[in-house]
Amino acid sequence: MKNAYLLLVLLLCVQIAACSGRKSPAPVAELYQGKTFRDVKKSSYNSHIYIVEKGDTLFTISWKSGQDYRDIAKFNNIRPPYNIFPGQRLTLKKPPVSISKKSNNRTGQSSKSKTNQVVDPPKKQAYGDSNATVTKGVIASSSSEFPNKITAWLWPTKNSVASGFSNTEHGNKGIDFNGSLGSPILAAAAGKVVYTGDALRGYGKLIIVKHSDSFLSAYAHNDSILVKEQQWVRAGQKIATMGNSGSDSVKLHFEVRYKGQSVDPLRYLPKR
Known part of the structure:
Protein backbone atom coordinates (compact mmCIF):
# COMPACT_ATOMS: atom_id res chain seq x y z
CA MET A 1 0.00 0.00 0.00
CA LYS A 2 2.86 2.33 0.91
CA ASN A 3 4.61 1.54 -2.37
CA ALA A 4 1.46 2.33 -4.36
CA TYR A 5 1.18 5.69 -2.59
CA LEU A 6 4.80 6.56 -3.37
CA LEU A 7 4.31 5.59 -7.02
CA LEU A 8 1.27 7.90 -7.28
CA VAL A 9 3.22 10.83 -5.77
CA LEU A 10 6.12 10.18 -8.19
CA LEU A 11 3.77 10.22 -11.22
CA LEU A 12 2.23 13.49 -10.07
CA CYS A 13 5.67 15.09 -9.72
CA VAL A 14 6.67 13.97 -13.22
CA GLN A 15 3.47 15.42 -14.68
CA ILE A 16 3.98 18.77 -12.89
CA ALA A 17 7.58 18.95 -14.12
CA ALA A 18 6.48 18.26 -17.70
CA CYS A 19 3.90 21.04 -17.58
CA SER A 20 6.34 23.56 -16.11
CA GLY A 21 8.87 22.69 -18.83
CA ARG A 22 6.51 23.56 -21.73
CA LYS A 23 8.10 26.28 -23.82
CA SER A 24 5.01 27.09 -25.89
CA PRO A 25 1.53 27.98 -24.62
CA ALA A 26 -1.16 25.37 -24.52
CA PRO A 27 -3.15 25.19 -27.75
CA VAL A 28 -6.33 27.26 -27.83
CA ALA A 29 -9.23 26.22 -30.04
CA GLU A 30 -10.84 29.11 -31.94
CA LEU A 31 -14.60 28.95 -32.06
CA TYR A 32 -16.00 28.86 -35.62
CA GLN A 33 -18.29 31.81 -36.28
CA GLY A 34 -19.26 31.16 -39.87
CA LYS A 35 -17.67 32.14 -43.17
CA THR A 36 -16.99 35.75 -44.06
CA PHE A 37 -15.96 37.22 -47.39
CA ARG A 38 -12.30 36.64 -46.42
CA ASP A 39 -12.96 32.90 -46.45
CA VAL A 40 -13.79 33.08 -50.15
CA LYS A 41 -11.04 35.51 -51.15
CA LYS A 42 -9.38 32.89 -53.34
CA SER A 43 -12.65 32.13 -55.05
CA SER A 44 -11.54 30.52 -58.26
CA TYR A 45 -13.62 27.44 -58.87
CA ASN A 46 -13.91 26.35 -62.47
CA SER A 47 -14.98 22.75 -61.90
CA HIS A 48 -18.50 21.72 -62.87
CA ILE A 49 -18.91 19.92 -59.53
CA TYR A 50 -18.65 21.40 -56.04
CA ILE A 51 -18.53 19.48 -52.76
CA VAL A 52 -20.15 21.51 -49.97
CA GLU A 53 -17.86 22.34 -47.04
CA LYS A 54 -18.72 23.31 -43.49
CA GLY A 55 -19.92 26.90 -43.34
CA ASP A 56 -20.84 27.07 -47.04
CA THR A 57 -24.09 28.62 -48.18
CA LEU A 58 -25.56 28.71 -51.66
CA TRP A 63 -19.71 33.90 -55.25
CA LYS A 64 -16.87 31.40 -55.47
CA SER A 65 -17.91 29.99 -58.80
CA GLY A 66 -19.21 33.14 -60.46
CA GLN A 67 -22.66 31.61 -60.93
CA ASP A 68 -26.11 32.90 -60.10
CA TYR A 69 -27.30 31.18 -56.92
CA ARG A 70 -30.71 30.63 -58.54
CA ASP A 71 -29.11 28.69 -61.35
CA ILE A 72 -27.22 26.49 -58.90
CA ALA A 73 -30.45 25.94 -56.98
CA LYS A 74 -32.31 25.01 -60.16
CA PHE A 75 -29.58 22.71 -61.47
CA ASN A 76 -29.69 20.78 -58.18
CA ASN A 77 -33.44 20.96 -57.45
CA ILE A 78 -32.86 22.99 -54.28
CA ARG A 79 -35.82 25.05 -53.17
CA PRO A 80 -36.01 27.98 -50.73
CA PRO A 81 -34.69 28.40 -48.08
CA TYR A 82 -31.78 26.75 -49.99
CA ASN A 83 -30.59 24.41 -47.26
CA ILE A 84 -27.39 22.51 -48.09
CA PHE A 85 -25.15 20.24 -46.02
CA LYS A 94 -26.69 23.21 -66.61
CA PRO A 95 -27.11 19.44 -66.97
CA PRO A 96 -26.95 18.25 -70.60
CA VAL A 97 -30.19 17.26 -72.28
CA SER A 98 -30.45 13.50 -72.29
CA ILE A 99 -32.02 11.55 -75.13
CA SER A 100 -34.44 8.96 -73.87
CA LYS A 101 -36.10 6.14 -75.74
CA LYS A 102 -39.73 5.36 -75.18
CA SER A 103 -41.22 2.03 -76.16
CA ASN A 104 -44.33 1.97 -78.31
CA ASN A 105 -46.66 -0.65 -76.88
CA ARG A 106 -48.46 -1.13 -80.19
CA THR A 107 -45.59 -1.22 -82.68
CA GLY A 108 -42.64 -2.08 -80.46
CA GLN A 109 -40.75 0.80 -82.02
CA SER A 110 -38.79 3.34 -80.03
CA SER A 111 -38.75 7.08 -80.55
CA LYS A 112 -36.24 9.70 -79.43
CA SER A 113 -37.38 12.65 -77.41
CA LYS A 114 -36.79 16.09 -78.86
CA THR A 115 -33.22 17.20 -78.30
CA ASN A 116 -34.34 20.74 -77.59
CA GLN A 117 -36.69 19.68 -74.84
CA VAL A 118 -36.37 21.75 -71.65
CA VAL A 119 -34.72 19.68 -68.91
CA ASP A 120 -36.30 21.56 -66.04
CA PRO A 121 -39.62 23.19 -67.07
CA PRO A 122 -39.92 26.73 -65.76
CA LYS A 123 -41.75 27.05 -62.47
CA LYS A 124 -42.64 30.13 -60.51
CA GLN A 125 -40.15 29.82 -57.68
CA ALA A 126 -38.48 32.27 -55.35
CA TYR A 127 -35.19 31.99 -57.21
CA GLY A 128 -36.62 33.36 -60.45
CA ASP A 129 -38.50 32.43 -63.59
CA SER A 130 -36.42 31.06 -66.45
CA ASN A 131 -38.82 32.36 -69.11
CA ALA A 132 -37.27 34.81 -71.54
CA THR A 133 -37.95 38.48 -70.90
CA VAL A 134 -37.53 41.43 -73.20
CA THR A 135 -35.92 44.52 -71.71
CA LYS A 136 -35.45 47.51 -74.00
CA GLY A 137 -35.08 45.33 -77.05
CA VAL A 138 -32.62 42.91 -75.42
CA ILE A 139 -33.77 39.30 -75.12
CA ALA A 140 -32.44 37.64 -71.98
CA SER A 141 -33.36 34.11 -70.97
CA SER A 142 -30.20 32.33 -69.84
CA SER A 143 -26.50 32.76 -69.30
CA SER A 144 -25.93 32.08 -73.01
CA GLU A 145 -27.53 35.46 -73.73
CA PHE A 146 -24.67 37.31 -72.04
CA PRO A 147 -22.08 38.88 -74.33
CA ASN A 148 -18.67 37.26 -74.73
CA LYS A 149 -16.91 40.57 -74.11
CA ILE A 150 -17.62 43.65 -72.02
CA THR A 151 -17.89 46.62 -74.37
CA ALA A 152 -16.99 49.21 -71.74
CA TRP A 153 -16.21 49.53 -68.04
CA LEU A 154 -17.08 52.64 -66.02
CA TRP A 155 -16.10 53.82 -62.57
CA PRO A 156 -18.79 52.86 -60.03
CA THR A 157 -18.42 56.18 -58.18
CA LYS A 158 -16.82 59.59 -58.60
CA ASN A 159 -15.29 59.35 -55.13
CA SER A 160 -11.55 58.86 -54.70
CA VAL A 161 -9.87 55.51 -54.06
CA ALA A 162 -9.07 54.84 -50.41
CA SER A 163 -7.29 51.50 -50.81
CA GLY A 164 -6.41 49.40 -53.83
CA PHE A 165 -6.36 45.75 -54.78
CA SER A 166 -3.96 43.30 -53.15
CA ASN A 167 -3.33 39.72 -54.20
CA THR A 168 -1.76 38.72 -50.89
CA GLY A 174 -11.18 44.82 -54.60
CA ILE A 175 -11.07 48.60 -54.39
CA ASP A 176 -12.34 50.65 -51.46
CA ALA A 188 -19.66 49.51 -63.84
CA ALA A 189 -20.95 47.74 -66.95
CA THR A 196 -29.12 41.75 -53.65
CA GLY A 197 -29.02 41.25 -49.90
CA ASP A 198 -26.82 40.83 -46.85
CA ALA A 199 -26.33 37.06 -46.68
CA LEU A 200 -22.55 37.26 -47.26
CA ARG A 201 -20.93 38.25 -43.98
CA GLY A 202 -18.51 41.14 -44.21
CA TYR A 203 -20.13 42.79 -47.23
CA GLY A 204 -23.16 44.45 -45.64
CA LYS A 205 -25.88 45.26 -48.16
CA LEU A 206 -24.46 43.81 -51.35
CA ILE A 207 -25.28 43.94 -55.06
CA ILE A 208 -23.78 41.48 -57.57
CA VAL A 209 -24.15 42.12 -61.30
CA LYS A 210 -23.34 39.51 -63.91
CA HIS A 211 -21.93 41.02 -67.11
CA SER A 212 -20.98 37.93 -69.10
CA ASP A 213 -20.48 34.22 -68.59
CA SER A 214 -17.11 35.08 -67.05
CA PHE A 215 -17.41 38.48 -65.35
CA LEU A 216 -19.18 39.62 -62.19
CA SER A 217 -18.95 42.89 -60.30
CA ALA A 218 -19.89 43.49 -56.67
CA TYR A 219 -20.86 46.62 -54.74
CA ALA A 220 -20.74 46.32 -50.95
CA HIS A 221 -21.68 48.31 -47.81
CA ASN A 222 -24.58 50.07 -49.51
CA ASP A 223 -27.08 52.22 -47.66
CA SER A 224 -30.00 51.70 -50.02
CA ILE A 225 -30.39 49.30 -52.94
CA LEU A 226 -32.27 50.67 -55.95
CA VAL A 227 -32.44 47.56 -58.15
CA LYS A 228 -33.99 44.13 -57.86
CA GLU A 229 -32.67 40.66 -58.57
CA GLN A 230 -33.06 39.55 -62.21
CA GLN A 231 -33.22 43.18 -63.34
CA TRP A 232 -31.10 44.19 -66.33
CA VAL A 233 -29.10 47.38 -65.88
CA ARG A 234 -27.10 49.59 -68.21
CA ALA A 235 -23.57 50.81 -67.69
CA GLY A 236 -23.61 53.93 -65.54
CA GLN A 237 -27.10 53.30 -64.14
CA LYS A 238 -27.56 54.26 -60.48
CA ILE A 239 -28.06 51.01 -58.59
CA ALA A 240 -27.46 52.00 -54.94
CA THR A 241 -26.40 54.73 -52.53
CA MET A 242 -23.26 54.58 -50.46
CA GLY A 243 -23.45 53.60 -46.80
CA ASN A 244 -21.70 51.78 -43.99
CA SER A 245 -23.67 48.53 -43.75
CA GLY A 246 -21.33 45.79 -42.53
CA SER A 247 -18.56 48.38 -42.06
CA ASP A 248 -17.37 50.86 -39.46
CA SER A 249 -17.21 53.71 -42.00
CA VAL A 250 -19.07 54.94 -45.06
CA LYS A 251 -17.43 53.52 -48.17
CA LEU A 252 -17.88 51.47 -51.32
CA HIS A 253 -16.08 48.15 -51.61
CA PHE A 254 -16.00 47.25 -55.30
CA GLU A 255 -14.87 43.93 -56.75
CA VAL A 256 -14.50 42.45 -60.21
CA ARG A 257 -14.37 38.68 -60.58
CA TYR A 258 -13.33 36.68 -63.62
CA LYS A 259 -14.60 33.09 -63.51
CA GLY A 260 -14.91 33.43 -59.75
Missing part, protein backbone atom coordinates in the same frame (compact mmCIF):
# COMPACT_ATOMS: atom_id res chain seq x y z
CA PHE A 59 -24.58 32.39 -51.77
CA THR A 60 -20.91 31.83 -50.93
CA ILE A 61 -20.73 28.99 -53.47
CA SER A 62 -22.24 31.20 -56.16
CA PRO A 86 -21.42 19.38 -45.83
CA GLY A 87 -20.43 16.69 -48.30
CA GLN A 88 -23.32 17.44 -50.64
CA ARG A 89 -22.36 17.21 -54.32
CA LEU A 90 -23.59 20.16 -56.38
CA THR A 91 -23.42 20.65 -60.12
CA LEU A 92 -22.54 24.19 -61.17
CA LYS A 93 -23.42 23.84 -64.84
CA GLU A 169 -3.41 36.09 -48.72
CA HIS A 170 -5.27 38.54 -46.50
CA GLY A 171 -5.19 41.47 -48.90
CA ASN A 172 -8.03 43.59 -50.22
CA LYS A 173 -9.71 41.70 -53.06
CA PHE A 177 -13.62 54.14 -52.26
CA ASN A 178 -13.87 57.03 -49.83
CA GLY A 179 -17.49 57.63 -49.02
CA SER A 180 -20.13 60.12 -48.16
CA LEU A 181 -23.51 58.87 -47.07
CA GLY A 182 -25.98 58.76 -49.94
CA SER A 183 -23.45 59.15 -52.77
CA PRO A 184 -24.65 57.42 -55.95
CA ILE A 185 -23.21 54.03 -56.90
CA LEU A 186 -23.28 53.18 -60.59
CA ALA A 187 -23.19 49.89 -62.49
CA ALA A 190 -24.22 46.56 -68.44
CA GLY A 191 -25.54 43.32 -67.05
CA LYS A 192 -28.07 41.46 -64.94
CA VAL A 193 -28.50 41.82 -61.18
CA VAL A 194 -28.05 38.31 -59.82
CA TYR A 195 -27.98 39.10 -56.10
CA GLN A 261 -11.36 34.74 -59.31
CA SER A 262 -10.84 38.17 -57.76
CA VAL A 263 -8.98 40.43 -60.21
CA ASP A 264 -7.72 44.00 -59.96
CA PRO A 265 -10.53 46.31 -61.13
CA LEU A 266 -7.95 48.87 -62.27
CA ARG A 267 -7.06 46.52 -65.11
CA TYR A 268 -10.49 47.17 -66.59
CA LEU A 269 -11.58 50.62 -65.42
CA PRO A 270 -10.68 53.58 -67.68
CA LYS A 271 -7.92 55.95 -66.62
CA ARG A 272 -9.11 59.02 -64.77
Whole structure:
Protein backbone atom coordinates (compact mmCIF):
# COMPACT_ATOMS: atom_id res chain seq x y z
CA MET A 1 0.00 0.00 0.00
CA LYS A 2 2.86 2.33 0.91
CA ASN A 3 4.61 1.54 -2.37
CA ALA A 4 1.46 2.33 -4.36
CA TYR A 5 1.18 5.69 -2.59
CA LEU A 6 4.80 6.56 -3.37
CA LEU A 7 4.31 5.59 -7.02
CA LEU A 8 1.27 7.90 -7.28
CA VAL A 9 3.22 10.83 -5.77
CA LEU A 10 6.12 10.18 -8.19
CA LEU A 11 3.77 10.22 -11.22
CA LEU A 12 2.23 13.49 -10.07
CA CYS A 13 5.67 15.09 -9.72
CA VAL A 14 6.67 13.97 -13.22
CA GLN A 15 3.47 15.42 -14.68
CA ILE A 16 3.98 18.77 -12.89
CA ALA A 17 7.58 18.95 -14.12
CA ALA A 18 6.48 18.26 -17.70
CA CYS A 19 3.90 21.04 -17.58
CA SER A 20 6.34 23.56 -16.11
CA GLY A 21 8.87 22.69 -18.83
CA ARG A 22 6.51 23.56 -21.73
CA LYS A 23 8.10 26.28 -23.82
CA SER A 24 5.01 27.09 -25.89
CA PRO A 25 1.53 27.98 -24.62
CA ALA A 26 -1.16 25.37 -24.52
CA PRO A 27 -3.15 25.19 -27.75
CA VAL A 28 -6.33 27.26 -27.83
CA ALA A 29 -9.23 26.22 -30.04
CA GLU A 30 -10.84 29.11 -31.94
CA LEU A 31 -14.60 28.95 -32.06
CA TYR A 32 -16.00 28.86 -35.62
CA GLN A 33 -18.29 31.81 -36.28
CA GLY A 34 -19.26 31.16 -39.87
CA LYS A 35 -17.67 32.14 -43.17
CA THR A 36 -16.99 35.75 -44.06
CA PHE A 37 -15.96 37.22 -47.39
CA ARG A 38 -12.30 36.64 -46.42
CA ASP A 39 -12.96 32.90 -46.45
CA VAL A 40 -13.79 33.08 -50.15
CA LYS A 41 -11.04 35.51 -51.15
CA LYS A 42 -9.38 32.89 -53.34
CA SER A 43 -12.65 32.13 -55.05
CA SER A 44 -11.54 30.52 -58.26
CA TYR A 45 -13.62 27.44 -58.87
CA ASN A 46 -13.91 26.35 -62.47
CA SER A 47 -14.98 22.75 -61.90
CA HIS A 48 -18.50 21.72 -62.87
CA ILE A 49 -18.91 19.92 -59.53
CA TYR A 50 -18.65 21.40 -56.04
CA ILE A 51 -18.53 19.48 -52.76
CA VAL A 52 -20.15 21.51 -49.97
CA GLU A 53 -17.86 22.34 -47.04
CA LYS A 54 -18.72 23.31 -43.49
CA GLY A 55 -19.92 26.90 -43.34
CA ASP A 56 -20.84 27.07 -47.04
CA THR A 57 -24.09 28.62 -48.18
CA LEU A 58 -25.56 28.71 -51.66
CA PHE A 59 -24.58 32.39 -51.77
CA THR A 60 -20.91 31.83 -50.93
CA ILE A 61 -20.73 28.99 -53.47
CA SER A 62 -22.24 31.20 -56.16
CA TRP A 63 -19.71 33.90 -55.25
CA LYS A 64 -16.87 31.40 -55.47
CA SER A 65 -17.91 29.99 -58.80
CA GLY A 66 -19.21 33.14 -60.46
CA GLN A 67 -22.66 31.61 -60.93
CA ASP A 68 -26.11 32.90 -60.10
CA TYR A 69 -27.30 31.18 -56.92
CA ARG A 70 -30.71 30.63 -58.54
CA ASP A 71 -29.11 28.69 -61.35
CA ILE A 72 -27.22 26.49 -58.90
CA ALA A 73 -30.45 25.94 -56.98
CA LYS A 74 -32.31 25.01 -60.16
CA PHE A 75 -29.58 22.71 -61.47
CA ASN A 76 -29.69 20.78 -58.18
CA ASN A 77 -33.44 20.96 -57.45
CA ILE A 78 -32.86 22.99 -54.28
CA ARG A 79 -35.82 25.05 -53.17
CA PRO A 80 -36.01 27.98 -50.73
CA PRO A 81 -34.69 28.40 -48.08
CA TYR A 82 -31.78 26.75 -49.99
CA ASN A 83 -30.59 24.41 -47.26
CA ILE A 84 -27.39 22.51 -48.09
CA PHE A 85 -25.15 20.24 -46.02
CA PRO A 86 -21.42 19.38 -45.83
CA GLY A 87 -20.43 16.69 -48.30
CA GLN A 88 -23.32 17.44 -50.64
CA ARG A 89 -22.36 17.21 -54.32
CA LEU A 90 -23.59 20.16 -56.38
CA THR A 91 -23.42 20.65 -60.12
CA LEU A 92 -22.54 24.19 -61.17
CA LYS A 93 -23.42 23.84 -64.84
CA LYS A 94 -26.69 23.21 -66.61
CA PRO A 95 -27.11 19.44 -66.97
CA PRO A 96 -26.95 18.25 -70.60
CA VAL A 97 -30.19 17.26 -72.28
CA SER A 98 -30.45 13.50 -72.29
CA ILE A 99 -32.02 11.55 -75.13
CA SER A 100 -34.44 8.96 -73.87
CA LYS A 101 -36.10 6.14 -75.74
CA LYS A 102 -39.73 5.36 -75.18
CA SER A 103 -41.22 2.03 -76.16
CA ASN A 104 -44.33 1.97 -78.31
CA ASN A 105 -46.66 -0.65 -76.88
CA ARG A 106 -48.46 -1.13 -80.19
CA THR A 107 -45.59 -1.22 -82.68
CA GLY A 108 -42.64 -2.08 -80.46
CA GLN A 109 -40.75 0.80 -82.02
CA SER A 110 -38.79 3.34 -80.03
CA SER A 111 -38.75 7.08 -80.55
CA LYS A 112 -36.24 9.70 -79.43
CA SER A 113 -37.38 12.65 -77.41
CA LYS A 114 -36.79 16.09 -78.86
CA THR A 115 -33.22 17.20 -78.30
CA ASN A 116 -34.34 20.74 -77.59
CA GLN A 117 -36.69 19.68 -74.84
CA VAL A 118 -36.37 21.75 -71.65
CA VAL A 119 -34.72 19.68 -68.91
CA ASP A 120 -36.30 21.56 -66.04
CA PRO A 121 -39.62 23.19 -67.07
CA PRO A 122 -39.92 26.73 -65.76
CA LYS A 123 -41.75 27.05 -62.47
CA LYS A 124 -42.64 30.13 -60.51
CA GLN A 125 -40.15 29.82 -57.68
CA ALA A 126 -38.48 32.27 -55.35
CA TYR A 127 -35.19 31.99 -57.21
CA GLY A 128 -36.62 33.36 -60.45
CA ASP A 129 -38.50 32.43 -63.59
CA SER A 130 -36.42 31.06 -66.45
CA ASN A 131 -38.82 32.36 -69.11
CA ALA A 132 -37.27 34.81 -71.54
CA THR A 133 -37.95 38.48 -70.90
CA VAL A 134 -37.53 41.43 -73.20
CA THR A 135 -35.92 44.52 -71.71
CA LYS A 136 -35.45 47.51 -74.00
CA GLY A 137 -35.08 45.33 -77.05
CA VAL A 138 -32.62 42.91 -75.42
CA ILE A 139 -33.77 39.30 -75.12
CA ALA A 140 -32.44 37.64 -71.98
CA SER A 141 -33.36 34.11 -70.97
CA SER A 142 -30.20 32.33 -69.84
CA SER A 143 -26.50 32.76 -69.30
CA SER A 144 -25.93 32.08 -73.01
CA GLU A 145 -27.53 35.46 -73.73
CA PHE A 146 -24.67 37.31 -72.04
CA PRO A 147 -22.08 38.88 -74.33
CA ASN A 148 -18.67 37.26 -74.73
CA LYS A 149 -16.91 40.57 -74.11
CA ILE A 150 -17.62 43.65 -72.02
CA THR A 151 -17.89 46.62 -74.37
CA ALA A 152 -16.99 49.21 -71.74
CA TRP A 153 -16.21 49.53 -68.04
CA LEU A 154 -17.08 52.64 -66.02
CA TRP A 155 -16.10 53.82 -62.57
CA PRO A 156 -18.79 52.86 -60.03
CA THR A 157 -18.42 56.18 -58.18
CA LYS A 158 -16.82 59.59 -58.60
CA ASN A 159 -15.29 59.35 -55.13
CA SER A 160 -11.55 58.86 -54.70
CA VAL A 161 -9.87 55.51 -54.06
CA ALA A 162 -9.07 54.84 -50.41
CA SER A 163 -7.29 51.50 -50.81
CA GLY A 164 -6.41 49.40 -53.83
CA PHE A 165 -6.36 45.75 -54.78
CA SER A 166 -3.96 43.30 -53.15
CA ASN A 167 -3.33 39.72 -54.20
CA THR A 168 -1.76 38.72 -50.89
CA GLU A 169 -3.41 36.09 -48.72
CA HIS A 170 -5.27 38.54 -46.50
CA GLY A 171 -5.19 41.47 -48.90
CA ASN A 172 -8.03 43.59 -50.22
CA LYS A 173 -9.71 41.70 -53.06
CA GLY A 174 -11.18 44.82 -54.60
CA ILE A 175 -11.07 48.60 -54.39
CA ASP A 176 -12.34 50.65 -51.46
CA PHE A 177 -13.62 54.14 -52.26
CA ASN A 178 -13.87 57.03 -49.83
CA GLY A 179 -17.49 57.63 -49.02
CA SER A 180 -20.13 60.12 -48.16
CA LEU A 181 -23.51 58.87 -47.07
CA GLY A 182 -25.98 58.76 -49.94
CA SER A 183 -23.45 59.15 -52.77
CA PRO A 184 -24.65 57.42 -55.95
CA ILE A 185 -23.21 54.03 -56.90
CA LEU A 186 -23.28 53.18 -60.59
CA ALA A 187 -23.19 49.89 -62.49
CA ALA A 188 -19.66 49.51 -63.84
CA ALA A 189 -20.95 47.74 -66.95
CA ALA A 190 -24.22 46.56 -68.44
CA GLY A 191 -25.54 43.32 -67.05
CA LYS A 192 -28.07 41.46 -64.94
CA VAL A 193 -28.50 41.82 -61.18
CA VAL A 194 -28.05 38.31 -59.82
CA TYR A 195 -27.98 39.10 -56.10
CA THR A 196 -29.12 41.75 -53.65
CA GLY A 197 -29.02 41.25 -49.90
CA ASP A 198 -26.82 40.83 -46.85
CA ALA A 199 -26.33 37.06 -46.68
CA LEU A 200 -22.55 37.26 -47.26
CA ARG A 201 -20.93 38.25 -43.98
CA GLY A 202 -18.51 41.14 -44.21
CA TYR A 203 -20.13 42.79 -47.23
CA GLY A 204 -23.16 44.45 -45.64
CA LYS A 205 -25.88 45.26 -48.16
CA LEU A 206 -24.46 43.81 -51.35
CA ILE A 207 -25.28 43.94 -55.06
CA ILE A 208 -23.78 41.48 -57.57
CA VAL A 209 -24.15 42.12 -61.30
CA LYS A 210 -23.34 39.51 -63.91
CA HIS A 211 -21.93 41.02 -67.11
CA SER A 212 -20.98 37.93 -69.10
CA ASP A 213 -20.48 34.22 -68.59
CA SER A 214 -17.11 35.08 -67.05
CA PHE A 215 -17.41 38.48 -65.35
CA LEU A 216 -19.18 39.62 -62.19
CA SER A 217 -18.95 42.89 -60.30
CA ALA A 218 -19.89 43.49 -56.67
CA TYR A 219 -20.86 46.62 -54.74
CA ALA A 220 -20.74 46.32 -50.95
CA HIS A 221 -21.68 48.31 -47.81
CA ASN A 222 -24.58 50.07 -49.51
CA ASP A 223 -27.08 52.22 -47.66
CA SER A 224 -30.00 51.70 -50.02
CA ILE A 225 -30.39 49.30 -52.94
CA LEU A 226 -32.27 50.67 -55.95
CA VAL A 227 -32.44 47.56 -58.15
CA LYS A 228 -33.99 44.13 -57.86
CA GLU A 229 -32.67 40.66 -58.57
CA GLN A 230 -33.06 39.55 -62.21
CA GLN A 231 -33.22 43.18 -63.34
CA TRP A 232 -31.10 44.19 -66.33
CA VAL A 233 -29.10 47.38 -65.88
CA ARG A 234 -27.10 49.59 -68.21
CA ALA A 235 -23.57 50.81 -67.69
CA GLY A 236 -23.61 53.93 -65.54
CA GLN A 237 -27.10 53.30 -64.14
CA LYS A 238 -27.56 54.26 -60.48
CA ILE A 239 -28.06 51.01 -58.59
CA ALA A 240 -27.46 52.00 -54.94
CA THR A 241 -26.40 54.73 -52.53
CA MET A 242 -23.26 54.58 -50.46
CA GLY A 243 -23.45 53.60 -46.80
CA ASN A 244 -21.70 51.78 -43.99
CA SER A 245 -23.67 48.53 -43.75
CA GLY A 246 -21.33 45.79 -42.53
CA SER A 247 -18.56 48.38 -42.06
CA ASP A 248 -17.37 50.86 -39.46
CA SER A 249 -17.21 53.71 -42.00
CA VAL A 250 -19.07 54.94 -45.06
CA LYS A 251 -17.43 53.52 -48.17
CA LEU A 252 -17.88 51.47 -51.32
CA HIS A 253 -16.08 48.15 -51.61
CA PHE A 254 -16.00 47.25 -55.30
CA GLU A 255 -14.87 43.93 -56.75
CA VAL A 256 -14.50 42.45 -60.21
CA ARG A 257 -14.37 38.68 -60.58
CA TYR A 258 -13.33 36.68 -63.62
CA LYS A 259 -14.60 33.09 -63.51
CA GLY A 260 -14.91 33.43 -59.75
CA GLN A 261 -11.36 34.74 -59.31
CA SER A 262 -10.84 38.17 -57.76
CA VAL A 263 -8.98 40.43 -60.21
CA ASP A 264 -7.72 44.00 -59.96
CA PRO A 265 -10.53 46.31 -61.13
CA LEU A 266 -7.95 48.87 -62.27
CA ARG A 267 -7.06 46.52 -65.11
CA TYR A 268 -10.49 47.17 -66.59
CA LEU A 269 -11.58 50.62 -65.42
CA PRO A 270 -10.68 53.58 -67.68
CA LYS A 271 -7.92 55.95 -66.62
CA ARG A 272 -9.11 59.02 -64.77
